[in-house]
Amino acid sequence: MSDSLLLLFVTIVVAFVINMAISLYGVFAKPSLVKKFIALTIFSDSINSFAILIGFRRTALGHPSIAVLPSPPQSPKDLESFVKTAVDPLPQALVLTAIVIGLAVNMFLVGLIMLYCRYYGTTNIKKVRV
Amino acid sequence: MPMNELLPAIMAFVTALVSIVATWLAVQEKDLLVAVLFSALQSTCYALIYYLLMAPDIVLVYLPVSVGILPLITVILVKKTERYEE
Amino acid sequence: MKLSDVIIGVSMAMLAVLISYLMVYGGLGPIASYSLRPLATSFLNYTYNPWNVVYSALSPEAVTAIVWDFRGLDTYFETSVLFIAIVGLVALFRGASIAQGISSRGLSIIVKTSTKIVAPLILVAGASLAFHGHLSPGGGFQGGAFMAVAMVLIAITFSIEFLHQKGLSLSTLLTIRCVGLLAIAVVSVYLLVKAVLLGGSAYIFQNMVRINSSYSMPSWFIDRPLGGALFFFNLSESIAVIGGLTLGAILLLLREEELRAVIGGEERE
Numbered sequence: 001m002s003d004s005l006l007l008l009f010v011t012i013v014v015a016f017v018i019n020m021a022i023s024l025y026g027v028f029a030k031p032s033l034v035k036k037f038i039a040l041t042i043f044s045d046s047i048n049s050f051a052i053l054i055g056f057r058r059t060a061l062g063h064p065s066i067a068v069l070p071s072p073p074q075s076p077k078d079l080e081s082f083v084k085t086a087v088d089p090l091p092q093a094l095v096l097t098a099i100v101i102g103l104a105v106n107m108f109l110v111g112l113i114m115l116y117c118r119y120y121g122t123t124n125i126k127k128v129r130v
Numbered sequence: 131m132p133m134n135e136l137l138p139a140i141m142a143f144v145t146a147l148v149s150i151v152a153t154w155l156a157v158q159e160k161d162l163l164v165a166v167l168f169s170a171l172q173s174t175c176y177a178l179i180y181y182l183l184m185a186p187d188i189v190l191v192y193l194p195v196s197v198g199i200l201p202l203i204t205v206i207l208v209k210k211t212e213r214y215e216e
Numbered sequence: 217m218k219l220s221d222v223i224i225g226v227s228m229a230m231l232a233v234l235i236s237y238l239m240v241y242g243g244l245g246p247i248a249s250y251s252l253r254p255l256a257t258s259f260l261n262y263t264y265n266p267w268n269v270v271y272s273a274l275s276p277e278a279v280t281a282i283v284w285d286f287r288g289l290d291t292y293f294e295t296s297v298l299f300i301a302i303v304g305l306v307a308l309f310r311g312a313s314i315a316q317g318i319s320s321r322g323l324s325i326i327v328k329t330s331t332k333i334v335a336p337l338i339l340v341a342g343a344s345l346a347f348h349g350h351l352s353p354g355g356g357f358q359g360g361a362f363m364a365v366a367m368v369l370i371a372i373t374f375s376i377e378f379l380h381q382k383g384l385s386l387s388t389l390l391t392i393r394c395v396g397l398l399a400i401a402v403v404s405v406y407l408l409v410k411a412v413l414l415g416g417s418a419y420i421f422q423n424m425v426r427i428n429s430s431y432s433m434p435s436w437f438i439d440r441p442l443g444g445a446l447f448f449f450n451l452s453e454s455i456a457v458i459g460g461l462t463l464g465a466i467l468l469l470l471r472e473e474e475l476r477a478v479i480g481g482e483e484r485e
Contacts, residue, residue, distance in 0.1 A: 008139035009248050012179065014236045015146035019153045019172075021232035026157035029224045032215035034162050034207060038169050041200060042153055045176060050244065055256075056183050058248050063135065066184050068352060069264055069276035072441060079261060087184045088256040089263075089278040096191055096283060097294045100357060103195050104301035107464045110203045111305050114468070117211040118479065124216065186353035187279045190345065194361035199461060202368060206468050 005058065013053060020046040033113050033123040037106075044102050048095045055091035059084070067092070142182045149175035160215055162208045170201045259286065264441070274424055274435045275350040275443035283355070284449045288421040292404070295456065299397065302460045306390070309467050311478040313386055318473055320377040331373045338366035346454035350443030356450040360457025367462045376466055389463040396456025403448045407431045421445075 023046065026039030057064050065082075067089035073079050113123065120128050149172050156168035173196035180188045239247070252260075263281045265272040273281040283291050322328065346359025371379055404421050411418035411431055418429045423444045425432045433444035 004136060005139055006248060008136070008143045010240050011143050012146045013239055013247065015150055017232050017236040017239065018150055020235075021228040022150075022153050022157055024231075025225055025228045028228075029221045030157070030215065032162070032212075034204070034211060035157075035165065035215055037207075038162075038165055038204065039157055041196070042156065042169060042172060045173065045196065049176065049179075050239070052180060052183055052185050052188060054245050054247060055185070056248055057252060058250055060250065063138075064184055066186055066353070067260065067278040069278075072264060072266075072276065076267065079265065083252075083257055083260045086260055086278070088252055089259060089282055090256055092185050092187055092279050093282040093287065094290075095185075095188055096279070096357065097290055099188075099191050099195060100294050101297050103199065104298040106200060107203060107468075108301045108304050108308075110207050110468060111308050113207060114210055115308060115479065123211050187355065187358070190353060190355075190358040191361065194358075194365050198365040199361070199368070199465070203465065203468055 009056075016046050016049045016053070031124050031126045033116070033125060037109060037113065041102075041106060044098075048098055048102075051091045051095050051098075055088035057087055138182045142179050145175045145178050145182075149179070162213055162215060163205065166201050166204050166208065169204075170197050173197050173200075269424055270427055272424060273443070273446070274441060275446050276441060277350055277352065277443075279353070280349050280355050280443070280446055280450070284446050285421070285423045285444075288404070292400070292421075295397065295400065295453065298457075298460060299393070302390075302393065302464055305464055305467055306386075309470065309475070309479070312467075312470055312474050314376055314380045314466075314470070315474050316377055316380070318377070318471060320375045322374045322378065323372070327373050331369060335366045335370050338369075339363055342366065342454070346450050347447075349450040350446045351440065354450075356453025357457055359450070360454040361461065363454065363458045364461035364465075367458065368465045371462070371466055371469065376469055379466075384462075386463065386466065389459050389466070392459030393456055393463065396452050396454075396459060399452035399455065400449060403445055403452065406445075407433070 020043060023039045023042040027036050027043065030036060030039070062085075064087050065085045067086045069082060073082070117123050122128065152168050152172040152175060156165050156172060159165040159168065173192070177189050177192050177197070180192060238244075259282060260278055262268065262272045263278040264274055264276050266274070273285040275281045275285075342359045342362030344359075345354040345362060346356055349355030349359070407418040407422045407429075408420055411429060416429060416431065418431050419426065422429065422431070423433055423446070424435060434442060435444050436442060
């Protein structure tokens with residue numbers, strides 16, 4: 001049964017890579033600035049997903065658990081069983097930082113696109129003569 | 131029972147396929163308001179996959195950012211610039 | 217289909233095949249393995265370890281302990297990047313402010329009545345997430361983002377002039393953001409100042425007792441663990457985020473009459 005679990009996990013990895021490729025095509029090939037912005041947000045979400053994927057683990061019996069202790073541990077044996085079933089918490093902390101920084105840069109980018117359209121009159125980069 | 135362990139993986143597999151379809155439709159669409167809607171649908175599918183991958187802190191950050199604030203400021207941008215590309 | 221589109225599409229397809237092949241066979245490290253990396257085992261071991269307090273953060277939630285205690289400097293710089301982006305947005309729209317009397321009707325009465333019921337619930341849920349960030353999944357940024365969504369919802373259904381009349385102008389929001397950042401700075405150097413005044417030594421961003429210093433933030437609150445500095449960091453970060461994100465959204469919502477005098481050009485060609 002662990003083989004079919006690995007097969008489904010590999011399919012999720014391939015789905016994220018396909019999403020990354022489609023959104024990168026959207027950034028390169030579409031002429032409108034707003035469409036490029038939407039495709040850029042999808043691209044950065046797919047890249048963040050890779051980091052969360054490598055934090056996942058399988059356990060020998062049953063499900064893995066989230067990285068939160070349900071109650072303060074009474075003996076060192078509770079801590080050991082927690083460490084044996086919990087997923088990796090470090091990629092989640094790094095992706096949290098990455099999502100916040102992405103949001104900050106995207107808000108600034110929207111302000112810039114708004115001022116760009118007021119100055120040039122269009123958001124189509126093929127129609128602008130500089 | 132092995133089926134109990136496989137059900138979250140099957141659900142994540144189906145949601146990943148839906149997210150591929152939503153991404154392709156978002157890149158393809160000429161009406162930019164509908165493209166924002168498809169992008170929000172793709173973000174909802176991603177939030178479900180993150181929950182099934184045991185990352186609840188990321189779900190609580192990702193939902194207001196990618197389904198709340200980002201489609202909101204993109205719809206404001208579409209209203210103040212052009213609605214149809216080309 | 218133009219030729220350049222076809223070339224870009226084919227090269228993206230080859231990129232997808234190559235990267236998926238590399239990832240499945242272990243390019244980024246083994247995927248879905250049965251054992252964790254040693255660093256992850258160490259973090260999980262020391263997130264709540266009352267038998268080894270010198271290395272521990274004493275909070276049951278591992279991700280919040282990593283974000284604010286083990287790797288606190290990363291989060292400090294992330295908060296300052298968010299602040300710089302908000303300052304950049306204010307600088308792009310400098311000189312513009314909310315003017316009275318343009319059109320302050322907002323949306324229809326059906327939307328207003330349902331927003332009056334839903335928006336306080338969202339605010340309370342966001343505040344609850346910010347309070348228990350050290351006990352279960354949640355934290356400062358999650359609670360702040362929830363509350364910012366509720367504030368922007370109020371700003372759209374009633375108008376932004378309604379918010380201005382209630383006292384939430386652009387400079388008030390910027391002040392709220394700066395108060396949150398000041399609270400983070402005060403909590404991070406609190407133990408250092410206390411050690412300088414009373415003798416002994418301490419570190420910046422210190423949470424519990426460490427090898428060379430015996431000062432520590434309170435780690436227990438009546439009957440459940442309080443994460444020490446994590447609780448206060450979560451509160452100040454939520455205040456900072458609600459001020460910053462609401463300010464960014466309201467700056468993008470400013471109307472044509474307020475912008476035309478300040479920025480050249482005009483809306484939509």
